[in-house]
Amino acid sequence: MRDGLYSGVISELLLSWYDDNARVMPWRVGPAERAAGQRPDPYRIWLSEVMLQQTTVAAVRDYFVKFTTLWPTVRDLAAAEDAEVMGAWAGLGYYARARNLLKCARAVVADHGGAFPTSRDGLLTLPGIGPYTASAIAAIAYDEAATVVDGNVERVMARLHDVHTPLPAAKPELTALATEHTPVERAGDYAQSVMDLGATICTPRNPACGICPLRDPCAARIAGTAPDLPRKTPKKLKPTRHGIAYVVRRDDGAWLLETRPPKGLLGGMLGWPGSDWGDDPAPAPPLEADWTTLPAQALHTFTHFHLKLTVQTATVGPEATANRGQFVAQDQFQPADLPTVMRKVFDLTRQEPDLWG
């Protein structure tokens, strides 16, 4: 072991800290329930871990409660309609997760008798479960000594060992270090302890080294480099794309909406018909109408580009037919089912009091 940091020392410090400081979350089994012999439900662990991919605990909490209330078991989820699940996921982002969530639930029911595989390798075969999530479920739900490597673990390892290699090149090195520290016993608690530490003490900015359980062995704290680690290769700047969104309302109150193609950006989600998004896309109105252009644009930033959407509106008669999408009755449309950029478009139309007559 490099740096003289024996794995047992680190995991013991972290587990001891975790026993007193574990955060309370709806998907966690607390100490009292654990003492009573209760084990984590693999379905709930899986659901929480998928929701937590690149997403904060605060953002996930309400969605987790909603999903487990609507669908208490993996069989319930597997039997749900696609549109129901996509609508329930709306607002949480990274919608491929929701598509894979359904695929995975249905695979668990169809191919595994309704029970999740109990090993990391078995979990890895399922859609939406990658190296991190497979390790997390195996460790937390089944006590397998799998090593969990997420952004928190990478940051803690980079600081503990003062690794200056920038990410993502440093990933193999940080993974190896994390593996050396993973204990055979309580691997699930250990994994959660590192992630809790990263979320509350070993934070990206202004780490609280003074109260850190690893302050003594931490090489970066000793070197004074902790706030600057991990280093990262600079990322590209985001271009700005433009587009037109068309909001059509029929006399009877119905809205013209479309389900977007199943792959790519916002795949499978509900949205307003529109042009392509690019440098100067061609207009693509879904029907012939007397269009009104709203004074304000909808502004939204995705992972890799900014978007400025011009919003055009029209009211049409009962006989109107569109070349795209379908009319949805007023009482069957809920703005909460829209991804955020589409909800912003909707909100802009609500700011025009005289718009719909």
Place this chain on the structure above:
DNA sequence: AACCCGTGGAG
């Protein structure tokens, strides 16, 4: 391997 894929909060 590099790129694609959302969102809201923190500073």
Place this chain on the structure above:
DNA sequence: TCTCCAAGGGT
């Protein structure tokens, strides 16, 4: 305001 970024996976 703007940048960073959070319990990544798929392709």
